[in-house]
Amino acid sequence: MKNQKMRILVIVCIVIGILAGVVGMISILRVQNATKNILSESRKAASSASVSKAEVTNTPTPAVTAKPTAVPTATPTVQATPTADPALIAATAPTQEATPVPTETPQPMTSTGNGHIIAVDAGHQGQGNREQEPIGPGASETKAKVASGTSGRTTGVPEYQLNLDVSLKLRDELQNRGYQVVMIRETNDVNISNAERAEIANNSGAEIFLRIHANGSDDTDISGALTMAPSSSNPYVGGMASSCQHLSECVVNSYCAATGFPNLGVQNPDNMSGINWCRIPVTIVEMGFMTNANDDTSMQDQAMQYRMAAGIADGVDAYFAS
């Protein structure tokens, strides 16, 4: 009887031992797998040359910022009263931003701006990317993922820097007017293709997409601003042509009114990847010609940059008002 008990005890111990061993093996395998994944992720990220170290663990994500910064607005005429406590806008998630706010009940501090979300892309980046991508969904024609852009013939400032400087002011101006802004980039040290920029905007919850650029031409006399929208026969986004056209007209007219730049109207190219991959109304703003001495120097003037940003924001207001 005692022997019997001992035997059972020994068998139970052995079984427990085996189970413990199996569980141990499984967790070791899991840890190895996870390590392998982390390693391959970081190797993948590290291979993307111009992505900074701080960004290698993340795929490019838009910076959703709703906090007005301390940058002063030089043009008092365009100042709009924020409808909410800025600190609260900052603390509110994008999906909640869209919730309409009851105006009659003085519910303290749940207000979330004017309910519109705008995506802003400062065109180009510190280093262009000559790898190719289709110019639209299913297209056989390809273009560089990110062209390197133009530069100031007089000032020497690269286009990507001007685009960023104005886009950051535009972000602040839109936020001051109660918009929520999704920034595709807030630094030059990124590597995001034009198709990827469109995808980020598509998935951001934004209603419209503003792509901020400056122009260049062999003819240094050419001066002024224009916007771009797809034509109605665009095979990828022809269905949005009229809203893109409307947005483009609102923006170029307001921009030129605010800055005094010659108004070159709306152009309709159909080979722009950053338009063709969009699923929300989009416009490309060509703010002026960096190859023209007057445009170039005036676009580097800080007060002018605030007017440029305010003018684009006026166009956004006009778009939603009509």
Ligand SMILES: [Zn+2]
């Ligand atoms: Zn450009």
